[in-house]
Amino acid sequence: MAMLGLVLAVALCLGSASAASLGTVLTEGGMVSGDNYGVSGLFRYMDVFKGIPFAAPPGRFEKPKPHPGWDGVLKAKDFSKRCLQPNLLMTDTRGAEDCLYLNVWVPQGRKEVSTNLPVMVWIYGGAFLVGGSSGANFLNNYLYDGEEIANRGRVIVVTLSYRVGTLGFLSTGDDGLPGNYGLWDQHAGIAWVHRNIRAFGGDPDNITVFGQSAGGASVNFQLISPKNKGLIRRGISQSGVALCPWAVNRNPREVAELVAAKVGCPTDDKMATCLKMTDPVALTLAGSFNMHGSADAPVVNNLVLSPVIDGDFLPDEPSNLFGNAAEMDYIAGANDMDGHLFAGIDVPSLNQPIQHTPLEDLKTLMAAFTKEKGPQAAELAFGEYSHTWGNKPTKEEIKRGVVEVETDYIFLVPTQAALYQHNSVATTGRTYSYLFSQASRMPGYPSWMGADHADDLQFVFGKPFATPLGYWPKYRDVSRYMIAYWTNFAKTGDPNQGESDVPVTWPAFNNETHKYVDINHEMGRNSVKQKMRLRFVNYWTNTYASLPTNSQ
Incomplete structure (x- = not known):
């Protein structure tokens, strides 16, 4: 045994001595150097570059511009600051205006550097108001660390920043402040990856964009915008699509005037000029929103700083733009109780086990x-959601009903609508639907609780492997399944085909079979299902949509 240990030690030393590494990489802006270190798996290594600028420091309410470049070698070893945004309490700000940077994880073998790898570009969520390319951080454990995906799936992972809140999405609804600056930032980052990723060992013609919540909607926007033609091969939207009710603001002028009034700017034709000259911290705080909600004023209705139909990046209603993604493969899905996070704010009794x-x-x-x-629409909706209850609904039925209506309205039904839309116009692009139903790990939740909003993130980014002491083995199963499906899809456009084994064959989605896969730790042949909540999808997309709009 002692001899075996010595042999292994020597082998590891030799491996590290000959570790494959990109070293210094030449990008369009100049030379960059990152870190190289060993990762799980014998003779496996990772090149990591953090904080590479993909655009110049952005002008206030302007589209991003190319970076002027730098002299010497840029040491890309630390995450950049977030884009300027409110803190979680909405009482102060964090981050900086100079924030358009990205991070790259490149998996390597023992001797030769990787070439022609598929590329996965992550777009974070945060209601278009907050978020960062490295994600939440606890003891240097960053949520959006791409190492586990890159290593286990043999893909390059890129995470990029984009402007959020007032500076990213304020619009006057005209040429004064057209808006969508955050979407233009994302586009600039994707375009930079397309131009530069070959130098890191990536295939510029095999780029998959993936994201969650506002990031999932952003992925959808990037796929359907005519500005990305030839840049993106595939997309994955987790809990967010362009058709979500919070994804597009159709009355941006009203929001701009509210922000202007808060910072002391006029609301006439001088508004845009004044806003451009206003302190960015004041602007950011003026765009923060009330985190309080109620049953008659749901918190999701406060999410008003969002993309707009600007006639440029989004030249039309999103539902009319899906033809631009006809050749792109698309996965979209939701968590089975995605709306719980919002429902708990709107109806506080929801999470009180004793309280009705x-x-x-x-x-x-x-x-x-x-x-x-x-009122007729509300009565019809109540009839749909209570149709199995009988005369005396139980405490649990009512609570679940609250979560179901928020999940369906905010996330699940729009996601299904986007899948039907993509499938109906797709030429070579394939369509896949999923439901994530791994019950939440959060303590204190009701016994009937499923997967809450953002519960999927830890599994996609491999946290059960990165921090194994915090997870049971079943959670590593879920993480393994998701990384396998996601990275196979990035390689081939088919989540079943690639280097990673999957627990069950995931059939493509179409308008006849309506098939999807239910993702959790108990996956098997019963995990392939069809017609996800079709009764409620039909209600919202057909019955509700056909009702006349209230004239009051």
């Missing part, structure tokens, strides 16, 4: 979501 949730709260919530169609 009044039936009136559910009816009030439905009336708030269907307000533009009037």
Whole structure:
């Protein structure tokens, strides 16, 4: 045994001495050097570059411009600051205006550097208001660390920054401040990857963009915008698409005038000029929103700093732009209780196990979501969600009803609509649908709780492997499955085909079979299902949509 240990030690030393590494890389802006270190798996290594600028420091309310470059070698070893944004309490700000940077993880073998690898570009969520390319950090364990995906799936992972909040999405609805600066930042980052990733060992013609929540909607926007033609091969939207009710602001002028009033700017034709000259911290705080919600004023309705139909990046309604993604492969899905995070704010009794949730709260919530169609819509919605209850619904049925209506309205139904839309116009592009149902690990949640909003992130980014003491073995199974599906898809456009084994064959989605895969730790042949919540998809997309709009 002692001899075996010595042999292994010598082998590891020799491996590290001959570790494959890119060393210094030449990009369009200049030379960059990162870190190289060993990762799990015998003779496996990772090149990591953090904080590479993909655009110049952005001008206020302007599209991003090319970076002027630098002399010497840029040491890309630390994450850059986030883009300027409110803190989570909405009382102060964090980050900086100079924030357009990206990070790259490149998996290497023992001797030869990798070439022609598929590339996965991550777009973070955060309601278009907060977020960063490295994600939340606890003891230097960053949520969006690309190491596990890159190593296990043999892909290059890139995470990029984009402007959020007022500086990223404020719009006057005209040429004064056209908006969508954050989407233009994402586009600039993707274009930089397309131009430069070959130098890192990547295939510029095999780029998959993936993201969650506002990042998932951003992925959808990038796929359907005519500005990305030839740049993107595939996309994965987790809990967010362009058709979500919070994804597009159709009355941006109203929001701009509210922000202008808060910072002391006029609301006439001088508004745009004044806003461009205003302190960025004041602008950012003026765009923060009230985190409080109620059944009659759901918190999701406060998410008003979002993309706009600007006639440029988004030349039309998103539903009319899916033809631009006809040749792109697309995965989209939701968590089975994605709306719980929002429902708990709107109806606080939801998470009190002893306390009843009044039936009136559910009816009030439905009336708030269907307000533009009037009382009849609320009555019809209540009939749909209570059709199995009988005369005396249980405490759990009412609470689950609250979560279901928020999940369907905010995430699940729009996601299904986007899948149908993509499939109906796709030529060579394939379509895949999923539901993530691994029950939340958060303590204190109800016993009937499923997967909450953002619960999927830890598994996609391999946290059960990176921090094994915090997870049971079943969670490593979920993580393994998701990384396998996601990276196979990035390689081939088919989540079943690639270097990674999958637990069950995931069938393509189409308008006839409506098939999807239910992702959790117990995956098997029963995990392939069809017609995801079709009754409720039909209600919102057909019955509700066909009702006349309330004229009041």
